[in-house]
Amino acid sequence: MLKIEHLTKTYADKKAVDDLSLHILPGEIYGFIGHNGAGKTTTLRSVVGILQFDSGEIFIDGKSVKADPLACKRETAYIPDNPDLYDYMTGIKYLNFIADIFGVSAADRQVRIREYAGRFDLTDDLAQPIAAYSHGMKQKLAIIAAWLHQPKLIIMDEPFVGLDPKAAHLLKGMMRELCDEGGAIFFSTHVLEVAEKLCDKVAIIKDGRLIRSGTMEEVKGDDSLEEVFLELEDEAC
Amino acid sequence: MLKVLLKKQLGEIFRSYFYDAKKNRARSKAATAAYIVLFVGLMVGVLGGMFTYLSLAICRPLMAVGMDWLYFALLGGLSVLLGVFGSVFNTFSSLYLAKDNDLLLSMPIPVPVIMASRLLSVYLMGLMYSGVILLPAVIVYWIVGSASVGAIVGSLLLLVLVSIFVLTLSCALGWVVAKVSLKLKNKSFITVLISLVFLGGYYFFYFKAQSMITDLLANAAEYGAKIKGAAYPVYLFGRVGTGDWLAMLAVAAVVLALFGLMWALISRSFLRIATSTGRTARRVYRERAAKCRGTGAALLAREMGRFVSSPNYMLNCGLGVVLLPVCAALLLWKGGVLVQTLNAVFGERASTVPLLLCAAVCMIAGMNDMAAPSVSLEGKSLWLVQSLPIRPWQVLRAKLAVQLLLTEIPALLCVLCLAAVCSLSPAELLTAVLLVLSCGLLLALLGLVLGLKMPNLAWTSEITPIKQSGCVLIALFAGMLYTVLLCVGFFALSGWKLGFAGYTAVFAAATLAVSAGLYLWLRKRGPAVFAAL
Structure with a gap:
């Protein structure tokens, strides 16, 4: 559903996203985790066509975001971090x-x-x-x-911020519903407990580089997602 | 604290002089200096020059009959009018509608300091507008009249007192607007209506000013005695400029007392109004059958909705929408007399009068510049149109369409009335229509190009892109320049030799050629520029 290949985006002399590749299949809820300024929002905004990226490719349902942005946007919905x-x-x-x-x-x-x-x-x-x-x-x-x-694909940046518990619960249900019907969701979050319970797959990004990705089990093993995330952050430092 | 807040306020107003939003970085010193020189040139050279001329015209005759005070009363009154007119809506927006009110109120900043910083920026705006009249008046008085110590102190004090009085009046009116707008439904239209009444009064006075001044100069002593008898405060106000110490004391006391009163009044209600959500009675949604629109119509409706939702936007960028039909009606009503009078002045060339009227229509059409700030007004919600499956050109076209629809239809009506009054032949009517419509097209295209080239998406008060942006200023001046060029070509460059139809056809063709260039830029480069914002 969403294929990101070697995505790179630079602001002035800082690489916000560096050679990032991800593949999100239909039916998957894909969590995107990283510290503030890690490059999550830049990646999401590049996927929905708001940001023009320097190199790499993004495909939505097989169509290139660069070559056919309108067709990609027709299949997509985006919810930014600040509505x-x-x-x-x-x-x-x-x-x-x-x-x-x-x-x-x-x-x-x-x-x-x-x-x-x-x-x-x-x-x-x-x-x-x-x-x-x-x-x-x-x-x-x-x-x-x-x-x-x-839409077939929904991109969300911190979608649970500001929602009351009932609305947050509803949203989780709707996300699962959409993916059960063959759609896909790619969202960023800082709430690791939510990611752990909700996501089929997860990607961790630091300083613009993907440091781990895969199914929830592959990424966290027997530990909690929080432990793995903090460990990886420390390692990368 | 106050200094920091004032710096922030002024930084916001003059942000575009120091910061290039398109490149997201500070401007070079040379570019900043060039912008400042341009602004100062416009304020001092154009507006200041105009009022210096007026001051020179009336100073000596009034002094000759010992009516120095009337000179200051007149120009002081005029500067109060311009100052209040120029800053009242800025007061309302920056005092009560600023988007960072919540942020500042949540910080450990005393409320009076926030208020003072807002008022100081309003004061400086008022000082700029009133000073552009009074400062030349004072200098002319020093040169032509007296430069004694008393006169220098008095006239400078008058300048200060006028600026404080302008602030007081602006705040009082801004406060009334804020109070009323909290309780109104359809507040955008009502605010526009009230403002237009004010504006109508202002222009009525403005157009009558020349004959009033002539009359006043001829009968200065008589009017002076009448004003002194019936409106003694006005006499005292004028005496301040001449260096009358007693008048200085009295007027200063009254102005400062009024300012204190206004400060007390605003202090009591600032917090409540600034933190109010602006809600009127809650309307509960009732489901109705939805009407589907195509993408183009939906984008056009969105732009129209943006325009009519904001009194600031309508008043500052859409005056022509109202003035063009008013002019059309006036032409039908008084057009015969007007043409007769103009013929008496320019009688030797038959084509002069219709050309002057066409130029007037173009100038009024130039008061519409809603396309210029429309890009900046996307503000933080720009992500929406960028993420939706629409082409940037569709968004730009909708912005263009709003200005074209709201300008070309009333302008066409005006030209048809003009044609009826001037008894234009079919060929002349055709070229007149072509000229006015091409002018509207050119100004809309230019406004949009300027909006794309000089965007400011990081505003906290919508008045910044609407009123204080370089693109709006240039778009407005372009409208005036177009009219000037039209007249210069006709009178100074012997355009009249071509006849009305010939000259207007040539000018319209030139306008369309420039428009084509702008259109091509918008089509080829505009979408990429918009997408990259």
Whole structure:
């Protein structure tokens, strides 16, 4: 579903991502772990086509992000670490805007908005301007918008930040649901317990370089993910 | 603390002079110096020059009849008007709507210090706007009139007092706007409506100013006596500039008392208004059948939604939307008299009057520059359009379409009214329409190119990209320059020899040629520049 090959991105004279390669298959929830500034967000933003990278290739469902960005974006949804949405729109206008861009039919969008907004207890607030939303409400709206066009691949940067426990639980369920239906999820997180329980595979990045990746069992063995992560961080130092 | 906050405020306002957002690095010293020289040139050379001319015209006649105080009262009043007009919305935005209010309030900074830093930046803006009138007036007075110690102290004190009074008035009006906007629904349109009423009054006064000044100069002694009798504070205000110590004391006391009152008033409500979420009554969502739109229509609706959601955006970048239909109506109503009057002045060339009217339409169309700040206004939500399956050109086209729709339709209406009033032939009508529409196209394209070349995505108050960015300033001046060039070509370069239809056709062709160049740049380079932001 997502193949990253030798991705390299440099800011000024600093390599934010250095020769990173990953392969995410349909049905997989793939966790992406690393300290602050390790290159997680740069990688995610490169995958969704926001950042232009220096070298390497990214393929989504076999299509190159460089050669055919629109086709890749049609299959993808992205939730950034800080959901800066259009404050001047109401929640429902925002969802309709996203649905228009992805060409979701009136009937489908109505059913999905009803379902997802209902799940996240956001229905009553959809007529409110986004400017009046709390951080958590914006995050919920961004999640609904991401699921609205039924993407094959969802990229999320710290998706659980700001969510209440119920919404976080719901999101985990939705992630599993999407992957059970053949989709894939690639997300970054600092919450290692969540990654350990939720992810099928995990990748650990430090200073832009991939230091370990594989199934959860391969990466952590008999230890906890936290222990392995801290150990690897120390080794790399 | 205050110094640090003020530095931050000013740094934000003048950020584009020191920082190149496109390259994400500081500008070179030479580039910064060039920007500052350009800004100072515009403020001092253009605006300052205009008011120096006005001061020179009225100073000597008023002094001749012993009405020095009236000179200062007039120009002081004018500078208060311009100062308040220029800074009232800036006050509202930077005092109550700044995005870093929450951040600063969460830090161990006393609330009065935050308020003072905001007010100081407003003060400096007001000082800039009022000083551009009063400073030339003071210098002219020293040269033409008196440069005694009293006059120097008095006129400088007047400058200071006017700037404080401008701050007081701006804050009072900004406070009213903030209070009202907390309770209003459809506040964007109501704010625009109220502002337009103010603006209408301002322009009414502005257009009447010339005849009023002529009348005043002819009957200065009579008016002076009347003002002194009926509005003694105005007399005292004017006397400050002439160096009257008693007037200086009295006016300074009143201005400072008013400022103290305003400070007390704002101190009591600043925290509540600044931390208010701006919520009105909560509207509960009721499901309705959704209307599907194509990508282009959805992007256009998004841009339109952005434009109408912000009074600042509408007022600063869309005045032409209102003024063009008003001009069309005025042409139909008073056009005959206007054409007659203009014919009496420029009668020897039949094509002069329609050309001047066309130039006026172009100038008003040039007041629309919503495309220029539209790129910067994407701000932190830029990631959305960059991650959606749309081409950058589609986004840019929607930005362009908003300005074209909101400018070309009312401009066309205006030209049709102009054609009816001036009895243009079909060929003349065609070229007039072509000229005005091509002007609208050129300015929209130029605005968007400038917006792409000079982006500022890291603003904390939307007033920064809307009002204080270089691209908006240049786009506005480009509109004026276009009008000037149109007239210069006609009058100074003998364009009139081609006749109205010939000259406008040639000028429209030249405009379209430049527009084509800008369009090609936007099509070829624009998407890549936008994608790389």
